[in-house]
Amino acid sequence: MxxxxxxxxxxxxxxxxxxxxxxxxxxxxxxxxxAPGRASAPEIMLTLPNILTLSRILAVPLLAALLWWPHWQLGYALAFALYCLMGITDYFDGMLARSSGAVSRLGIFLDPIADKIMIAAVILVLTAKGVFTGPHVGDLHVVAGLIILVREIAVSGLREFLGGLQVSVPVSKLAKWKTTFQLVSLGALILGGALPAMEWIHLSGLVFLWAAAILTLVTGWDYLRVGLRHMD
Structure with missing residues (x-):
């Protein structure tokens, strides 16, 4: 060359x-x-934003383990603290990457994966331990969690398909609200396990979960509509 x-x-x-x-x-x-003398691949991988993102992924098994015993209030309190710490880390890794110009392809790849792994793990564990239950409809709240999981899998596949066609779908305000409702709902359900006497926290988590599920369907349709236009 x-x-x-x-x-x-x-x-x-x-x-x-x-x-x-x-x-x-x-x-x-x-x-x-x-270029010669510039940052190598390992140096790019070990930037602080990427380390923070990787730490969130590595913390998921610990979060799931703390949630495995539904009547262990201390475990749920520790899980809630870890969940909040992971959320703060999510905010700071993106902010640091943008402010320092250290946005890398690895970080762009890992950041949404870290979010999805955490959300999926929490939904699966809470479902397995019977936390998605409430008055009147009982276990039907599991459907809301299932909607969220199926949508994330489907949208990930659509993104891969559209990416191969060099087609991008901008993130809408509704999609940002969807993510916010997901995080708030799961956080409230975890906190409700730490404070079972305050039942309103658990019920609030279920309300936010259904709100997130509805927004999940609406924003998922945006991706599906774009994908259908590019399918043979």
């Missing part, structure tokens, strides 16, 4: 985020490769 025919650039990902390392771009072939 003729280095004289290349120039130093700092590439951006498909969302316009600046990537961590300085790269060279060959003018003839259009390929990026790390």
């Amino acid at each position: 003729d280095v004289s025919m290349s120039r130093l650039v700092q590439p951006f990902d498909e969302r316009g985020h600046r990537l961590t390392a300085i790269w060279r771009k060959d003018k003839r072939e259009g390929h990026f490769f790390p």
Whole structure:
């Protein structure tokens, strides 16, 4: 490769985020490769935002273990503290990546995966331990959790399909509200296990869970509609 025919650039990902390392771009072939003396792949992987994201993924088994005993109030209190810490970490890893220009492809890949793993793990454990129960409808609240899980799997597949076609679907305000309702509902259900005498916390969690499920269907339809337009 003729280095004289290349120039130093700092590439951006498909969302316009600046990537961590300085790269060279060959003018003839259009390929990026790390410039000499610049950040290597391991250095990019070990940036603070990526470490925070990885820590959230590694904390999921501990969170699930603390939730496994539904009548252990201390365990649920510790799980709620860990759940909040993971949420704070989620906020700061994105903020640090943007403010320092350390947005990497690895971080963009891992961040939504970390969120989905945590949400799926909490829903599955709470369902298995019978936490998704309430007055009048009993275990029917499990349907709301199932809607959320199925939607996340389906949308992940649609994103892969649309990504291969170079088609992106912008994140809507409803999608952000959906995520907020999911996190609030699961947090309330965990806190309700730590404070069983305050039944309103548990009931509030179920209300937010159904609100999240409804928004999940609405925002999922946006992805499905775009996907159907690009299917043969």
